[in-house]
Ligand SMILES: Cc1cc2nc3c(=O)[nH]c(=O)nc-3n(C[C@H](O)[C@H](O)[C@H](O)COP(=O)(O)OP(=O)(O)OC[C@H]3O[C@@H](n4cnc5c(N)ncnc54)[C@H](O)[C@@H]3O)c2cc1C
C-alpha cells in the first residue's frame with residue numbers, strides 16, 4: 001500500500017478478473033440459461049453446469065458454433081419459455097420456485113420439446129467437454145502415453 | 160522442373176501409389192510421384208495431446224467449416240487440414256441419389272487418418288462368385304497373393320493374433336494390443352453364439368525393434384499419429400522410397416490426363432501445379448495410377464484411354480460401414496477407469512460368420528464387425544438418455560465406462576446401374592478438368608470404395624489384366640481399388656497394397 005502510494009500510483013479496481021459479459025445473450029437471458037443448465041446437470045458431490053460455466057460455452061456457441069437457424073431457434077425458444085411462464089404463473093422462468101421449474105422441464109422433457117432438447121444437448125456438450133465435467137466428474141485420464149497397453153485389468157471380467 | 164528422364168510416373172501417394180513408388184524405386188527405376196495435395200508431416204501437424212477444453216469451440220467445427228466439407232463426411236477439426244473441401248473437386252449426382260465421398264488431398268492420401276484395420280482376403284472372397292453365382296470371380300487365388308501379403312505386413316507392421324480362421328487368413332504379425340474390459344464382455348457373449356471376437360489386426364507398430372517407433376497407446380490415431388507408429392505411406396513407404404535416391408516427390412501436382420502416343424501407348428502425363436497454376440508435361444516409360452478408385456477412373460475417362468470394353472466406370476460397388484450397434488455391458492457399469500482406456504489403436508474384430516461353412520438362405524456374402532469399448536473424451540451416448548437432473552448425471556457417470564459398440568462392415572454388390580461417368584453437362588473443377596457424375600443407389604456411406612474395372616482375363620469384358628495392366632494400354636497400370644472386381648466385406652487397403660506390389664514386380668520383370 002505504502003509503496004504504491006509512494007510511487008504515486010492508484011489501485012485499479014477489478015484488474016484481477018475483468019467481468020465476463022455475454023456476447024449474444026442479454027443479461028436476463030444469460031441468467032435463464034445458467035439456471036436451465038444447472039437444473040439439467042446440477043452440482044452434486046461433483047461440480048455442476050454452473051461450476052463449469054456452461055452458460056459461457058453456450059454464449060460462445062451462439063456466436064460462432066451454431067448456424068443461423070440453430071441460433072434463431074435457441075433464442076426464440078428461450079423467449080417462448082419466459083412468455084409461457086408469464087402466462088401460466090405470472091413470472092419469468094428464473095423467478096419461479098425450483099420445484100416448479102423442475103416440473104416444467106419434466107413436462108418439456110417428456111414431450112421432447114425441441115427447445116428443451118437443444119438446451120440439454122448444448123448443456124451436455126458444454127459440461128462434459130469442460131475440465132470440471134471431463135476430469136472431475138468422469139475422471140477421464142486420457143492424454144497419457146504407455147510403454148505397454150494394460151488392456152483389461154480386472155480378473156473378474158474374464159469369468 | 161529439372162530435366163530428369165523418368166522411368167515411371169506414379170499418380171497419387173496414398174496406399175496404392177505409395178506402394179508403387181516404393182516398389183519401382185527399389186527396383187532401380189527413376190520414379191516421379193505426383194500428388195495433388197500438399198505435404199504435411201503427421202508427426203508435426205496434428206492435434207495430439209489436447210483436451211477438448213484446449214480447443215476453440217471444444218473441438219467442434221464452425222458452421223462455415225461444416226459447409227465447406229458437407230460431402231466429405233469424415234472431415235473434422237482434427238483432420239480437416241489433410242481433407243479436401245468439396246469445392247476443390249466438385250462432382251454431380253442424379254436427382255434424389257446423393258453420394259458422399261470422403262477424400263483426402265495430402266501426401267499419404269487417406270492413409271494419414273485411416274482406420275488401420277489390415278485384413279487378408281481369402282478364397283471365400285476371391286471365388287465368391289462361383290460359390291453364390293453373383294458377379295465375377297477374381298482373376299487370382301489366395302496362394303498367389305499370400306507371399307505379397309507377407310511382404311506388405313513385414314514392411315508396414317501389423318499387430319494381430321494367429322487364429323486359424325478360414326475366412327480370415329493369418330499373417331506376419333507383431334504382438335496384438337490386449338483387449339479392454341468391454342471387448343472381453345462382448346467376446347464372452349460372442350462365444351455363446353459361436354462367434355469369434357479377436358484382437359483387431361491393425362497397421363500399428365507394437366515391437367520395439369522396428370523401422371518406426373513403437374506405439375505409445377495414446378488412442379489419437381484418427382487425429383494423425385504423432386509418433387509415426389501407425390502406418391501411413393507418408394511416414395513409411397515414401398521415406399523408404401526416397402532413401403533409394405530414385406524418387407522425386409512432387410506435391411501440389413494435379414494430373415489432368417494420361418498422354419498417349421500414336422500407337423496408343425502411354426507416353427506420360429499432363430499436370431497442373433495447384434499453387435502456381437503452371438502447366439507441365441512429363442514423359443516416362445510407364446504410368447501407374449493410384450489416385451484412388453474414382454479419381455483413377457476419372458483420369459482414364461478424361462484421357463479417353465482403356466475403355467474399348469465399355470466397362471470403365473461400370474459396376475461401381477463399395478465397402479461400406481453401415482449400422483452402428485451400441486449397448487452397455489451391465490457388469491462394467493460404475494467401474495472406475497483405472498487408466499486411460501481410450502489409448503487403444505484398434506480394439507476388436509468379429510470376422511465374417513455368414514456363408515463361411517454353411518450357406519445362408521436369404522442372403523449372399525457376409526459382414527463383419529469392428530468392435531470398440533472403453534472410455535473416450537466424450538460421453539456421446541448421454542445425448543440419447545432421457546431426462547435430466549442429478550439422477551441423469553449419475554446415470555451418465557455409471558454408464559460411461561460400460562459402453563460397447565459394434566460397427567458392421569458390408570459389401571454393396573457390383574451392379575451395372577451403379578456407375579460413374581464424366582459429367583454430361585460439361586462441369587469442370589477449378590483447374591478446368593472435367594468432373595464426375597456418380598450414380599449410386601446405396602451410396603450414402605462411401606468410405607472405402609473399390610471396384611470399377613472388372614479385372615478379368617478377357618479384354619472384351621474388362622479393363623485390366625490380372626496384373627493391373629490396361630488391356631488397351633500395356634504401359635499403363637491401375638493399382639488402386641479401381642481394380643477390384645468385388646468389394647468384399649473386408650477392409651481393402653492391405654489387399655490394395657499387396658496387389659500394387661505384385662503388379663509392379665510383374666511390370667519390372669516383363670515391361671509392357
Ligand atoms: C475414415 C476412414 C477409415 C478407413 N479405415 C480403413 C481400415 O480400417 N482398413 C482399410 O483397409 N481401409 C480403411 N479405409 C480406406 C483406406 O483409407 C483406403 O482404402 C486407402 O487409403 C486407398 O488408397 P488409395 O491409394 O487408393 O487412395 P488414397 O489413400 O485416397 O490416395 C489417393 C491420393 O491420390 C491423390 N490424387 C487424386 N487425384 C489425383 C490427381 N488427379 N493427380 C494427382 N494426385 C491425385 C489424392 O490427393 C490422394 O492423396 C478407411 C478410409 C477412411 C476414410
Ligand code: SF4
Nearest residue numbers: 374375377378380384
Ligand atoms: S495410439 Fe499409437 S498408433 Fe495411435 S496415434 Fe497414438 S501412438 Fe499413434
